[in-house]
Amino acid sequence: MRGKATFSGVDQRLEGGWTVYSISDPNALTQVVGWLKFTCEAGVVLYRGQSQLYDDMTATGFRSLTENSHADYAEKLKDYISSIYGQDCACRHNKNFSSLHLCNEQSQFVKDNPNALVSGTYRAVVEPLLQHYGLKTRWLDVVDNIWIALWFACHQQITEGRYAHHRRRSIAQEGPDAKAYIAVFETGSIDPTSVPGYRVGPSTRFVDLRYAVPSVYLRPHAQHGALIAPSRLDSGGVPFGSMKEQVVGVVEIKLGDALEWLGTGAMTSGHVLFPPATRDHGYRRLLDWNSPPHEKLGHVTQFGPGN
Numbered sequence: 001m002r003g004k005a006t007f008s009g010v011d012q013r014l015e016g017g018w019t020v021y022s023i024s025d026p027n028a029l030t031q032v033v034g035w036l037k038f039t040c041e042a043g044v045v046l047y048r049g050q051s052q053l054y055d056d057m058t059a060t061g062f063r064s065l066t067e068n069s070h071a072d073y074a075e076k077l078k079d080y081i082s083s084i085y086g087q088d089c090a091c092r093h094n095k096n097f098s099s100l101h102l103c104n105e106q107s108q109f110v111k112d113n114p115n116a117l118v119s120g121t122y123r124a125v126v127e128p129l130l131q132h133y134g135l136k137t138r139w140l141d142v143v144d145n146i147w148i149a150l151w152f153a154c155h156q157q158i159t160e161g162r163y164a165h166h167r168r169r170s171i172a173q174e175g176p177d178a179k180a181y182i183a184v185f186e187t188g189s190i191d192p193t194s195v196p197g198y199r200v201g202p203s204t205r206f207v208d209l210r211y212a213v214p215s216v217y218l219r220p221h222a223q224h225g226a227l228i229a230p231s232r233l234d235s236g237g238v239p240f241g242s243m244k245e246q247v248v249g250v251v252e253i254k255l256g257d258a259l260e261w262l263g264t265g266a267m268t269s270g271h272v273l274f275p276p277a278t279r280d281h282g283y284r285r286l287l288d289w290n291s292p293p294h295e296k297l298g299h300v301t302q303f304g305p306g307n
Contacts, residue, residue: 043187046142049152062241086115116289134301153180180258217282
């Protein structure tokens with residue numbers, strides 16, 4: 001049972017339904033995150049860096065959906081996955097899109113039937129993989145590395161159409177009271193499936209793309225990329241698809257402190273965390289695919305240099 005944190009340099013409060021830990025010392029960041037891990041009742045603890053404190057925690061694919069509109073969205077998503085896979089799923093699990101993690105099918109190179117996926121990619125992980133590359137899916141991006149989460153809390157994505165870059169946040173632009181936030185998730189009990197890195201529990205499903213896809217998909221490996229979603233992809237929580245119940249706390253840091261702690265090393269540059277298509281072969285395959293997704297699914301985002 002979690003109580004009130006009593007670490008030096010930490011203030012705890014309730015705000016908007018969140019337990020917020022306001023931190024002013026990097027050692028306190030390590031202690032609070034470690035305490036949340038130590039008191040984790042089941043599963044794994046994960047992080048999501050944000051530039052603001054949102055009201056809810058919902059994946060992009062769920063944000064415009066209702067229970068009534070979900071079936072049409074899921075059908076379009078399934079059709080696009082079949083398109084980039086080169087064929088429909090032949091196994092019985094295709095009839096229930098929520099149980100696709102039980103499908104062991106892996107993409108193969110076929111000369112007369114090309115596809116957009118690297119050979120060996122499990123069909124079960126294509127949806128979270130597409131989320132990582134910019135499409136609107138039912139999965140939420142998270143990481144298991146606090147410094148990568150801090151990077152996302154200190155940067156903003158600037159998007160115009162299908163083109164985007166990341167801009168380092170600035171005290172000069174946002175003012176001395178600007179904050180960086182890291183949401184801390186607990187998956188709850190999750191059990192392995194036959195797909196590497198993919199686990200499912202009563203309330204949450206989790207995939208670690210570093211195990212689930214080869215490193216020719218460079219971005220998820222560079223970002224310590226993992227994703228979570230409701231266990232029932234056809235229902236989710238309330239609001240529809242919400243993951244708010246999995247958030248056990250939100251770390252709040254003054255932006256000036258967060259930027260100082262993060263530093264400007266090469267390993268935390270946008271070029272490394274968002275490798276270009278010349279280095280990320282899996283990304284290039286998706287960009288080159290000539291059959292675009294339905295507009296409800298968005299698009300594979302093309303990232304350029306930021307600052």
